Amino acid sequence: MEFDEVIFSRRSVRSFQDKEIPDIILSEMMEAARVSPSFQNKQCWRFIVVRNKNTIKELALKSGLVSKVNFFIKDAPVVVIACSDPQKSGTMNNQDYYLVDTTIAFQQMMLTAWNHGIGSCWLAAFNEKKVRDILGIPANIRVVALSPFGYPKEKKSIYEQTIKLISQCKKRDDITDIISFDKWDF
Numbered sequence: 001m002e003f004d005e006v007i008f009s010r011r012s013v014r015s016f017q018d019k020e021i022p023d024i025i026l027s028e029m030m031e032a033a034r035v036s037p038s039f040q041n042k043q044c045w046r047f048i049v050v051r052n053k054n055t056i057k058e059l060a061l062k063s064g065l066v067s068k069v070n071f072f073i074k075d076a077p078v079v080v081i082a083c084s085d086p087q088k089s090g091t092m093n094n095q096d097y098y099l100v101d102t103t104i105a106f107q108q109m110m111l112t113a114w115n116h117g118i119g120s121c122w123l124a125a126f127n128e129k130k131v132r133d134i135l136g137i138p139a140n141i142r143v144v145a146l147s148p149f150g151y152p153k154e155k156k157s158i159y160e161q162t163i164k165l166i167s168q169c170k171k172r173d174d175i176t177d178i179i180s181f182d183k184w185d186f
């Protein structure tokens with residue numbers, strides 16, 4: 001895809017085909033994260049790539065912050081857990097940059113996947129302790145996000161259609177509401 005097509009066609013994907021992601025594409029996704037910018041180039045991120053179907057099922061059943069909100073990830077061939085070591089990043093102006101570092105890298109991974117027709121969905125509604133327990137993540141490491149990765153199903157599941165309706169996923173603020181020139185003018 002052209003760069004602007006990647007940016008403007010991207011959407012969250014919540015229903016997946018039963019089709020593996022080729023290793024070469026998976027490697028490219030990881031490389032895209034690896035070369036991301038970070039606070040003092042400290043590269044605090046760590047990514048766990050889960051391909052084991054039993055582990056994916058366990059995450060689908062048990063990782064939800066509330067009930068089984070993440071059940072839809074069960075069909076994804078890959079789930080990536082974006083982790084971060086806050087001690088390896090830094091704080092400036094009272095802002096913790098481990099979240100920023102890891103978010104940039106994960107988004108680069110997601111856009112690279114989308115460039116190959118592979119969908120993902122940033123998930124924040126997870127129970128950190130449960131994710132930690134399932135994957136053996138140590139206490140000093142934060143789980144920033146997780147995402148399924150896979151080829152989108154042509155027909156969206158009822159769950160996906162419902163979430164998209166509730167979240168009004170296509171709605172964005174007007175450009176004039178979010179940009180001002182030369183000074184704060186909102």
Ligand SMILES: Cc1cc2nc3c(=O)[nH]c(=O)nc-3n(C[C@H](O)[C@H](O)[C@H](O)COP(=O)(O)O)c2cc1C
Nearest residue numbers: 010011012121122123124125126163167168169170
């Ligand atoms: C920080 C963040 C947290 C999110 N958490 C969830 C989540 O827990 N579950 C979910 O289904 N989608 C989640 N999303 C996806 C958003 O609902 C989605 O990006 C938004 O509705 C816009 O839709 P689009 O990504 O298709 O453009 C999250 C997105 C972001 C950036």
